[in-house]
Amino acid sequence: MLYGPGVTSSPIELKRGRYTLVRPLGEGSQGETWEGRDNGVPPGRPSPENLAEDFDRYVRRARTGHTPNPHGLVAIKRFRVGKAKAWKDVELAEREATTLASLAHPNLPKYLEHFEEEGVLYLVMEKIEGESLASIRARGGRMSVAEVTRMLEDIGDALRYLHGRAPPIVHRDIKPGNVIRRPDGSFALVDFGAVRDRLKPAGGSTVVGTFGYMAPEQFQGRASPRSDLYGLGATALAMLTGVEPEDLPHEGLGIDVRRALPSSTPADLARMLVSMLVPDPDRRASSIDDVLARRARPETPAPAPAPPTPKSKKQRRREAREARRRRRALRRARGWPLLPRAVAKLGLLVASIVVWVVVGMVVPLVLMLLSILFGAGLRRAARACANAARRAGGAIGGASAWLSGARADDADEEARVRVAGDDAARVRIAHHEEEEADEEPPEHHAGRRARR
Secondary structure (H helix, E strand, O other): OOEOOOOOOOEOEEOOOOEEEEEEEEEEOOEEEEEEEEOOOOOOOOOHHHHHHHHHHHHHHHHHOOOOOOOOEEEEEEEEHHHOOOHHHHHHHHHHHHHHHOOOOOOOOOEEEEEEEOOEEEEEEEOOOOEEHHHHHHOOOOOOHHHHHHHHHHHHHHHHHHHOOOOOOEOOOOOHHHEEEOOOOOEEEOOOOOOEOOOOOOOOOOOOOOOOOOOHHHHHOOOOHHHHHHHHHHHHHHHHHOOOHHHOOEEOOEEOHHHHOOOOOOHHHHHHHHHHOOOOOOOOOOOHHHHHHOOOOOOOOOOOOOOOOOOOHHHHHHHHHHHHHHHHHHHHHHOOOHHHHHHHHHHHHHHHHHHHHHHHHHHHHHHHHHHHHHOHHHHHHHHHHHHHHHHHHHHHHHHHHHHOOOOOOOOOOOOOOOOOOOHHHHHHHHHHHHHHHOOOOHHHHHHHHHHO
């Protein structure tokens, strides 16, 4: 028998001897959990102020189908309100009591009552017999694939019940210490000290959880039903591998589930865990039903590639032009070294000056003077020299810009043929007919040749 702090002569009794604290079961951020004994209603005349409370408790038990524990053992969680560091802690403790009072599920502890006594808030609930997964982990134990699958089904059924309520109830702290394996092999979810029964999309939620088992969005106070799926997946992975989630191999911000799992893990279980442990909540499995559906989802083989369709002559020419453009772009991207580029730019500058002075000015001037004596032919030659100087200057300027890193989009390559006289129209018509001929079937070519 344990005794209260500073008390050596009597055990800790609550509510006028109704409950007795037997031994501590654990201690969390929100309080201590004790194994207690329910001594039944104390003998003597009942207190009139407790009649309404006793009647409410009787009605709740009748509605939930709760039968008294034959061993008289209960779990009692106590929270010292007077020593709370912040009012938020008191709010969480009251929220746990209020939430549990509204729940009735075989994989969740049954609520009995809660009361305050001497500045301490007590929450009395059914004591679920069994061993926590944290105790199994502490002695180096693991769980088999069948046990992990059973845990996912049992705890998933409880989450389906919690998340299906209006509004959804989010546990926020699923971890090995809060999952109990019963003697019959079933599993139950306990400790609702971090529960949240209101979704606040605009923020304002308290960051509550356990490092390694807490979904990334909970660090921003944005817990949702998908956050519970992450905690359940991390718990299953830790029980399969025997390694804490933060010590498992990671890829980016998420756990590399497939690399962390033993090679003998079935593919369907691996798919389930991968879908639960996606860091991005928007890409994570949306519900436990979505997770369990992946268990029976077969691996779909990749579709066979379709046979390539024959390419026309025009398509082949277009692909060849694109390949040449890519090669030119690659050569331009590589660039020239600094010294050769400087020498080339200097040479282009000298060439530009020489062309403009000699071809663009001196030679045309000499030819114009000579045309006074020898006629109009020399004047045409002077104009041709001036035009040639302009074209040469433009080409030199383009080369200098290319050396400076300018990148102009390549236009479609076209044959530029300078034809004098009436032959120009015939050349353009022949080129247009050749473009159209690429898309015509072969039998049309014979008819075209016959018409010609």
